[in-house]
Amino acid sequence: MLDLLVIGAGLAGLTAALGAASAGRSVRVIAKGLGAPLWSAGTLDLLGYLPDHTPVRSPVEGISRLPAEHPLRQVGGVSAARAVRELAATLSAAGLAYGGHAQDENLYLPSAVGSARPVYAAPVAQLGGRLDDPAPMLITGFTGLRDFFPHLIAENLQRQGHAARAVLLPLSLLTDRHDANAVHLAQALEAPSRRQALAAALAEVVAPGERIGLPALLGVEPHAAVWSDIQAAVGAPVFEIPLLPPSVPGMRLVHTLRSRLADLGVRVELNMEAVAFGASGGQIEWVATATSARPLRHRARAVLLATGGILGGGFTCGPSGALREVVFDLPLTTPETRDRWFAPSFLDPAGHAVFRSGVRVNADWQPCDASGNALYTNLWAAGNLLAHADAIRTRSHEGLAVATAAAAISAYLAHAATFGRLPVAA
C-alpha cells in the first residue's frame, strides 16, 4: 500500500510529493488535469504586497506582519523563504536554473504589460530584466504574436522611469506557420537554425549597451542551451518576459518537477478526477477516481489534499450557490450568503471575502473543525485551498504553495515517525 496519496498536480502537490518521496515514502499524485503552474509566470513569488497593498521589500519580514491566521504566517517567514530556496536549488540542480533569491529581498521584473512584478526567485533567463538594473531595454516582439505588445511594454516601463524602447520583428523568423501558440513557437526555437536566424536579426537591431527583452519562448526542454546560444550569438544580454497562458516558463517548471518525481518512482496520473472517498474511524481509507467504467479506488496510509482554490478547481459552486470543497466536502470558511462574498467595489483595497476563504487547518496542517480538531487523522492540506490567503492579490501564489507543502509534509513525516507507519484500517 502507498504511504501517501497526493491529490492535485500544481506546485503544492508536486513539491509535497517530492518532499515525501525524498524522505523515502511511496507516493502517487493524482489530478484532474495539469495545474495552475501553466498559468503562472514560472517565477517563485513569496510575498509581494501586504493585504493592504503595501509593497513588501523583505518577504521574511513582511510575513511577520501578516494576520495571525494567514498560512504563511503559520509557516513563518524564515521557513517559508527556506522552502522556496530549496525548491529553487532542486530546480537548478535538475537543469532549470533559478536565481535572485540570494539577496533575500523581492526584486522587480517587467510583466507582459510592462508593470513591475515583485518576485522572490526567478528563472535565470528572466533575471536579466531586473528593473533595478539601469541598462536600457530593447523590448522585442513579433508581428502577429498575440499577447505580447512590445510598444505597450516599453511605454509603460518608460512611464516608470526605465529606459526602454520597442521593436517588432517578423514572426517568420520563428515559424513558417500561419498561427502558432507560445509553446509551438518555443519548440520551433529549439532548432539551431531558428536560433541563429533570430540571433542575427536581434544583432541588427540592438544598440550597444542595451539588453534585449523577448517573450518567454526560448525553448521548452533544451531551454538553457537555446537561451545561452542566442545570447552568445547576439553578443548582448537577452532576457525573457513571461506571456499570458499557456506559460512556457510554467511548463518548464512542471516538466522539471515531474521528471524529478519520475526519477524517484512517483507516478503523476492526470485525468483522474476524485469522485468519492471512504472513511472510517476518523481515517480516510480510499479515494475513488472516475474511469471509463467503475470508479478506481486508491488506497493509501495518508492523503495530502492540494487541489487549489477556486481558480485551481479545488472548490466548486453548486446550483444552491454554496461553495464546496470537491474531494472530501471539507467545511470552508466562505461566508454563507453570496451577498457577503464580495465587497461593493470591484477594486476594493481590502479584496473580497470569497477569495480569502478556504479550508481551515490546525497547527499540524490538518483540515480541522472550528476548535482545531483534525477532521481525519490521516489527511493533510497545502497550497491555495487554504483559508485566509488571497494569494493573487498579495503576490504569494507560488510561495504559499511551496511553503505550506513543505510544512504539511514535515508535519506528516513527524506524525508518521511518532506513530510509526500510520495504521491501516481493516
Place this chain on the structure above:
Amino acid sequence: MHTPSGHSISWHSVDHALDACIKCNICTSYCPVSAVTDRFPGPKYAGPQAQRFRKPDQLLVPDDSVDFCSGCRVCNEVCPTGVPIAEMNARARAQIAAYRGIPLRNRLLGRNELLGRVGSVMPAVANFALHNPLSRLLADKVLGIAREAPLPRWSESGTLGDWLRRRARASFGKPRPAADPAKRVVYFHGCATQYYEPFVGKAAIAVLEHHGYEVIVPPQNCCGLPLLSNGEFGAAAGYHRRNVATLAGFARAGIPIVGTSTSCTLTLKEEAPELLDMHEEAALTLAQGVWDFFEWLRVLHEAGELRTDFRSLPMTLPYHAPCQQRAHRVGKPALEILGLIPGLRVVESRARCCGIAGTYGYKTEKYRIAMDVGEELFAFVRNVACDQMGDVRYTACDSETCRWQLEHGTQLPSRHPVEILAAAYGLYNLQERKLT
C-alpha cells in the same frame, strides 16, 4: 440533427462543459496534431470555442478543421477544468458527416469487421490484392488511403474463430476438469484479433487458462469505434446494440468481460454509450462489466491471485500506453504487471500519441501529420534502443493500429503486453507469435 442512417446527434452531455473552459490554452499547447500542422487550430478553437456556434438543427458547421482532430484525447488529459473536448469534436465530426455525407473511403475504413471478414475468405489472395504497390497506389489516388500507411495483413493461418472451433472439436467428448463456476471469464477479441492477429487472442486465452479460468468467447460484433471516429453514428449504434444484446447477460451474471484491444474495451465501456446516448440499463450493465485486459489482471494481482511462475525475459522493452488506454483513466496497469517479470526492463514512453489514432493515419491527407505526430514516440524508441545497444528487440503497446504504426515508424517488431506476459509464463513464442 439526424445522420443519413437516422441517428440523432445530441449535444446536451457536452454543452454544460462549455462554461467550464477558462480559455487557458493548455489543451492547445499539448495537442499533438496542432503542434505539427496549420490545418488544425487546436482543441480550444475546434472544441469549446466552435461549440458556441453549433446547434442541434444547424446544417452548416462553423469550420471543417475539426476533421483534422485525431481523437487522441490528449487535450482531455491535460485540461485543468475537465472539459471533454475530444467528445465535442467527435460529435462535431458526426454533424459534418450528417450534413455532407460520408466519403466511400471513410465508410470502408469504418468497416473494419466487414473488411476483415471478406479478406479472411481467401486471405492470401486478399493480402496480395491489397499489399502490392499498384493497388496501394490506386487506393491512394482513387480512395485516399495513404499508400505508405501500415495496413495490416489478413491472417493466413485462419481467424481466431477458426482456431477456437478447431480447439472445441479436438476436445469434444474428452472429459474436462470441472471448472470452478466463479472462474469464468468472457474474452472480447475485437476485429483485429479475429482477422489479422489471432495470435494475440491465443496468448490472452492461454494466460487466462493458465490461471484456471474457463474462457468463453461468445459471438461478437465490431465495437463500432472506427465508425464513431468517422462520424457514422447510426451504423455504430447498430453494432453496439448487437453487442449489448449478446454480452450484457454475461455482465449481469457477474462474469467479467475482458478485452485485449484497448480501444474496443474503451468503446464498450464509455465511448459508445456516451456518444450514442445509449444509457439504457443493458448498455450500462455491459459497460460496468467490461475490463481492459491488464486492468483486470491488476485486480487479480491485488487479490494475490496472479501467478508469478515467470521465466526470465532478459531484455529492455519500450512500452507505450496508447491514447485509448490512457483514456480508460486507470493508470498503466500493464507497467505494474510486466514489472513483475524477472529480467525484463520496461521503459515507459511519455510520448503523447503514435499518430495513427485508429483510422486517421491511413488517410492520404493525414498520413504526413500522423507520421509527424508519431515522431516523438519513434524518437523515444530510437533513444532507448541506442542506449541499450541491441538489447531492445520489441516495443509493446496495447492497441493494434498503434503497434502497426510503431513498427512502421521504428522498424522494430511490436507486441501486445499480453504476448510478453504469455511468453514469460512459457506459453508463447514471442518471435514467431505462436503458442508453445
